[in-house]
Each structure stands twice: as C-alpha cells, then as structure tokens.
Amino acid sequence: MIAVLQRVSEASVHVDGAVIGQIGSGMLVLLCVEKGDTEAVAERMLAKMLKLRIFSDAAGKMNLSVQDVGGGLLVVSQFTLAADLAGGNRPSFTQAAAPEEGRRLYEYFVAQAQKAHPVVQTGQFAADMKVALINDGPITIPMRMTA
Template sequence: MISVIQRVSEARVRVAGAVVGEIGPGLLVLLCAERGDGEAQAERLLAKILKLRIFADDAGKMNRSLQDTGGGLLVVSQFTLAADLSGGNRPSFGAAAAPEEGRRLYEFFVERARAAHPRVETGQFAADMQVQLVNDGPVTIPLRVAP
C-alpha cells in the first residue's frame, strides 16, 4: 500500500460541493491499494501512521504521535499514487488494485482506523473529490508498505 501523509492544521473533503469529511489538527492520509496488497499491509500501514512521531513536544521537537495528540485522521482514497510514468508522459495505473479490491482494502483500513483512533473522517471512494488542507510545517511523508 502506498500513502502520502500530511500533517495539517485543518483539512476537508468535498464531493459535489458538500463537505463529506473534515478535521482540525491531525493527519491527512492519501491512500492507495496496489495489486497484491491485503489486510496485513493495511494493518501495518495504519500502525505505522498512528505511531509516526511528527508532532511537536513541549520542546518543539517532532516527538509526539497522532495517538499522543488525539488529533484527527482524514483518510482519502487516491489510486493515482500508483502512477507509472516509465512509458512516457501519460500515467499508467496498472499497479493499482482493481476497483473492487481497492474499495475493500480502503474500507478495511478505515474500519481498523476507527477501532484504533477516536477521530477518523473520510473522503468518498471513487468520487470526484476536492481536498482542501493547510499543511502544518509543512510536513509531508510518503510511506509504502510492500506485500
């Protein structure tokens, strides 16, 4: 699974003009399931995200996790993270999981996140979404968990 994690002071997702998910301080996670991924990868990725020490402690050092701060977690599906540009300028998305499997793993990830963290919001799978965020820092971390 591939993710891009952004520490945010706020973030929201709109679909057809309506807000479907919104958080204050926390993490925005763009998430992509790849072919061959399964629940084990989703669980490992979630565990890593929840424990990433990328929030400031009292000394201003990045030493606190999302679980330490109690911040929000906004999870947005984004199959384009699997883009392959090796064949030219038009991306190929053949490495992304098939839509049904991508949806299943996305929903599994969200279900597990909600069981492990008190504040989880989402986008809408396969929708045309507008994502707004204020990147805090900026802190942006790509994270991949291989099958």
Template sequence: MITVLQRVRQARVEVAGEIIGQIDQGLLVLLCAEQGDSDKLADKLLAKILKLRIFSDEAGKMNRSVQDIGGGLLVVSQFTLAADTKGGNRPSFTGAAAPDEGRRLYEYFVEKARAAHPIVQTGQFAADMQVHLVNDGPVTIPITMRDV
C-alpha cells in the same frame, strides 16, 4: 500500499460542493491500494501511521504521534499514487488494485482506523473530490508498504 501523510492544522473533503469529511489538527492520509496488497499489510500501515512521531513536543522536536496529540485522521482514497511515469507522458495506473479490491481494502483500513482511533473522517471512494488542507510545517511523509 502507498500513502502520503500530510500533517495538517485542518483539512476537509468536498464532493459536489458538500463537505463529507473534516478534521482539525491531525493527518490527511492519502491512501492507495496496490495489486497484491492484503489486510495484514493495511494493519501494518495503520499501526505505523498511528505511532509515527511527526508532531512537535514542548521543545519543538517531532516527538509526538497523532494519538499523542489527540488529532484526527482524514482518510482519502487516491489510486493515482500508483502512477507509473516511466513509459512516457501519460501515467499508467496498472499497479493500483482493481477497483473492487481497492474499495475493499480502503473500507477495511477505515474500519480498523475507526476501531483504533477516536477521530476518523473519510473521503468517498471513486468520487471526484476536492481536498482542502492547511499543511502544518509543511510536513509531508510518503510511505510505501511492500511485502510484510
């Protein structure tokens, strides 16, 4: 699985002009399932995201997690994170999970996130979404999870 985390002051996702997910302070989680990914890998990624200390403490050091600050998660599927640009000017997305499996893993990740964290909002799988955010810092962290 590949994810890009963006520490945000606020973020929202719109589909067809309607807000479908929105958080205040927290993490925008852009999530891509790759071929061969598993539930176990999704569990490991979620645990990493929830414990990652990228929010400032009183001394201004990145020492707090999204759980520590009571922030939200806005989870948005983004298969384009699997882009392979080695072969020319048009990216290939063959490394991304097939749509049915990508949806299953995305929904699994969201279900587990909701069970583990009180504030979880989402985008809409396979929709044309507009993502609005105020990046805090900016802090943007890419995470690539391979075999567990």
C-alpha cells in the same frame, strides 16, 4: 500500499459542493491500494501511521504521534499514487488494485482506523473529490508497505 501523510492544521473533503469529511489538527492520509495488498499490509501501515512521531512536543521537536496529540485522521482514497511514469507522458496505473479490491481494502483500512483511533473522517471512494488542507510545517511523508 502507498500513502502520503500530511500533518495538517485542518483538512476537509468536498463532493458535489458538500463537506463529507473534515478534521482540525491531525493527519491527512492519501491512500492507494496496489495489486497484491492484503489486510495484513493495511494493518501494518495503520499501526506505523498511528505511532509516527511527526507532531511537535513542548520543546518543538517532532516527538509525538497523532495519538499522542489527539489529532484527527482524514483518510482519502487516491489510486493515482500508483502512477508509473516510465513509459511516456501519460501515467499508467497498472499497479493500482482493481476498483473492487481497492474499495474493499480502503474500507477495511478505514474500519481498522476507526477501531484504533477516536477521530477518523473519510473521503468517498471513486468520487470526484475536492481536498482542502492547511499543511502544518509543512510536513509531508511518503510511505509504502508491501506484503
């Protein structure tokens, strides 16, 4: 499982011109399910994300988690994070999970996030989404978990 985490002042997802997910301060999570990923991988990734200290404390040090600051999570599926660029100029996505499995684990990840965190918004799996954000810092963290 691959994720790109962005600390944001605000973020939103639009589908067909309508806002379907929106948060204020918090973390935008671009999430890719890869072949071989499991519920256990999703759970480990979520646990690490929620504890990741990327928010500033009173002294200005990155010492607080999204849970510590009460920030929101906006979780957006993004299979293109599995892009393999080794073969030429057109990316290959062979390591991304098949759409049915990707949807299942994405939805599992979101359900677990909603149980563990009070503010969780989402994009729409397999939709043509427009994602808007104000990256705070900027802080952008790539993350990968394997079975």
